[in-house]
Amino acid sequence: MKSKIWVIFWLVIDIIYTLFFGIFIRPVIDFGNKNDVKFWYVCVISGLVFTAISVLTFVLMKKGKKGMLCTSICTKIGAIIITFGLMCSAATDDSGAVAVFLGILGGIFILLAIYVFYCKNYKYQFASEKNEHGSGLNSADFFILVYDECLRQNIFTPRYKLKDEDKAQIHRYAATPFSYVLYWLLKNNMLKQSFYSENDEVSANDVIQGFVTPLEYYEKKCGFYMEKFDISDEGRIFLDRYYFSFFEIVHSVPDEDFFFYDYAEAIRNEYGVFWTAEFDWEICRKMYDKISERFEQFSFRRESDLDVMEFQDNEGSVFWKSKDAQLTVKSMNHVSEDIIRKCENDLNSISDFQISKFEKMIYEEYYAEEAFQDFMPDAVYIFENEKGETAYAISGLTSYEEENGIFIYVRNGIIIDWTIGCFFIDPFDRNEEYENEKLCIDFSGTEDESVLKKLVFEKKITKVQLDERQECYMTLPAKAVLEECRSHINILQIMGLADDIEYECEYDPDASVPKYINVTAENPVKPGKSFSKTVRIRY
Numbered sequence: 402m403k404s405k406i407w408v409i410f411w412l413v414i415d416i417i418y419t420l421f422f423g424i425f426i427r428p429v430i431d432f433g434n435k436n437d438v439k440f441w442y443v444c445v446i447s448g449l450v451f452t453a454i455s456v457l458t459f460v461l462m463k464k465g466k467k468g469m470l471c472t473s474i475c476t477k478i479g480a481i482i483i484t485f486g487l488m489c490s491a492a493t494d495d496s497g498a499v500a501v502f503l504g505i506l507g508g509i510f511i512l513l514a515i516y517v518f519y520c521k522n523y524k525y526q527f528a529s530e531k532n533e534h535g536s537g538l539n540s541a542d543f544f545i546l547v548y549d550e551c552l553r554q555n556i557f558t559p560r561y562k563l564k565d566e567d568k569a570q571i572h573r574y575a576a577t578p579f580s581y582v583l584y585w586l587l588k589n590n591m592l593k594q595s596f597y598s599e600n601d602e603v604s605a606n607d608v609i610q611g612f613v614t615p616l617e618y619y620e621k622k623c624g625f626y627m628e629k630f631d632i633s634d635e636g637r638i639f640l641d642r643y644y645f646s647f648f649e650i651v652h653s654v655p656d657e658d659f660f661f662y663d664y665a666e667a668i669r670n671e672y673g674v675f676w677t678a679e680f681d682w683e684i685c686r687k688m689y690d691k692i693s694e695r696f697e698q699f700s701f702r703r704e705s706d707l708d709v710m711e712f713q714d715n716e717g718s719v720f721w722k723s724k725d726a727q728l729t730v731k732s733m734n735h736v737s738e739d740i741i742r743k744c745e746n747d748l749n750s751i752s753d754f755q756i757s758k759f760e761k762m763i764y765e766e767y768y769a770e771e772a773f774q775d776f777m778p779d780a781v782y783i784f785e786n787e788k789g790e791t792a793y794a795i796s797g798l799t800s801y802e803e804e805n806g807i808f809i810y811v812r813n814g815i816i817i818d819w820t821i822g823c824f825f826i827d828p829f830d831r832n833e834e835y836e837n838e839k840l841c842i843d844f845s846g847t848e849d850e851s852v853l854k855k856l857v858f859e860k861k862i863t864k865v866q867l868d869e870r871q872e873c874y875m876t877l878p879a880k881a882v883l884e885e886c887r888s889h890i891n892i893l894q895i896m897g898l899a900d901d902i903e904y905e906c907e908y909d910p911d912a913s914v915p916k917y918i919n920v921t922a923e924n925p926v927k928p929g930k931s932f933s934k935t936v937r938i939r940y
Contacts, residue, residue, distance in 0.1 A: 419451070444484075548571055584685055644660040665895045676897060728781045748781065751814050755838070759773060767801040781796070833878065850913075883936050915938050916937075918936045
């Protein structure tokens with residue numbers, strides 16, 4: 402708070418300085434003397450520069466950037482020295498050497514300001530060994546989160562008084578989660594042979610038999626640091642998705658479960674301790690079973706992933722009236738003429754309402770106007786499941802994804818999803834989206850209480866209490882998504898990464914059912930980042 406007050410104070414001084422030279426000194430300037438004019442211009446421009454520096458400092462400080470006061474002071478010193486050099490140059494015609502010297506000196510201070518900003522925001526006290534190709538355990542993000550949690554719980558004294566044993570304990574706290582992963586890797590033989598050494602103080606077998614904790618092994622063997630390439634290809638591909646990507650998505654809702662959500666559940670306790678949990682063998686065995694379960698799920702998904710190269714051209718095509726386009730039919734296996742004709746019927750059953758919703762989805766992602774009109778389809782991929790059901794992916798080029806194009810996924814005349822055209826999804830895995838679209842409701846007239854009651858009686862919508870102040874009507878699928886959001890936030894709260902939930906409902910004029918609800922929860926550890934999810938109720 403004191404830093405912000407100082408920045409505001411200097412901002413006021415900068416504005417007074419600029420106004421003083423720009424307005425009050427202007428009448429006494431001899432505009433017939435070119436040196437006087439240059440001096441006046443230098444003073445006014447320098448005042449504007451100082452003001453801009455103060456404003457930028459305050460904005461970055463509000464965004465949670467560190468060391469901004471020191472950065473601002475160094476920048477202003479550099480700007481003042483450069484300004485003085487320009488003033489000397491303006492005062493006399495033979496002071497060019499002095500101006501150049503002062504310009505270089507001022508530039509050094511500005512470079513120093515950039516270095517201070519970089520160190521404060523991109524280098525952390527406990528991450529000097531950070532390596533982007535490392536395991537990610539000792540990444541700057543993780544250590545600083547653990548450190549902040551230690552201070553928040555008053556476990557250690559302030560930063561400048563930390564003792565070596567305090568720093569070592571912080572490293573152990575930060576390494577504990579990955580030690581459970583390491584135990585799983587050791588037991589499943591998913592570390593390359595080059596990782597092991599005959600001269601190791603402790604062996605992997607000691608860990609597997611329970612004589613040594615994986616945390617002790619991690620410290621003595623690796624110094625709490627290991628490279629990703631020490632992990633087998635099979636294990637690394639899995640952990641890239643399950644463990645290492647956590648730091649990129651910590652402020653959002655993941656599509657699938659990640660290690661730290663499972664970890665938070667395993668160590669759940671009445672105090673909600675997450676970052677500063679000690680190693681525990683019982684937790685280790687729980688996490689081993691959970692990681693094994695996640696690995697099986699991941700392996701199954703990989704085996705069932707669809708490969709674009711597996712699709713073949715069929716002897717047939719379909720005509721899509723909405724785009725006046727003849728589309729080449731592609732499928733993984735040869736399909737009958739009846740299926741091709743069903744595909745054509747399903748594509749031509751897509752309603753204008755569905756197309757308008759698709760355009761809204763594209764607009765929210767790319768701000769692209771008239772997305773459907775811009776779409777140039779050329780092929781349709783036919784999917785069949787074991788029940789004999791069919792679904793389709795329409796591929797084509799667009800201006801908002803020029804390089805890859807997009808796929809639009811359709812089941813029984815309903816658009817259920819879309820992706821960029823560099824990979825497929827399985828449309829039969831989008832059951833929730835498909836069911837939501839089938840339950841599409843006409844909300845016109847819902848400002849009438851009797852219409853709302855009728856929809857509630859028919860179990861098409863329900864009333865939900867959001868918090869002490871708010872309640873609203875929503876569809877049953879939307880309620881399920883909302884409950885899922887609340888569950889994720891509950892996990893984040895246990896981890897100390899989320900505050901209380903806030904709800905913001907967006908209504909159309911004269912409508913009693915919201916279009917969507919914004920669900921947010923601020924992250925107290927990383928200012929400016931938060932959980933954020935939009936729950937759609939209607940279009």
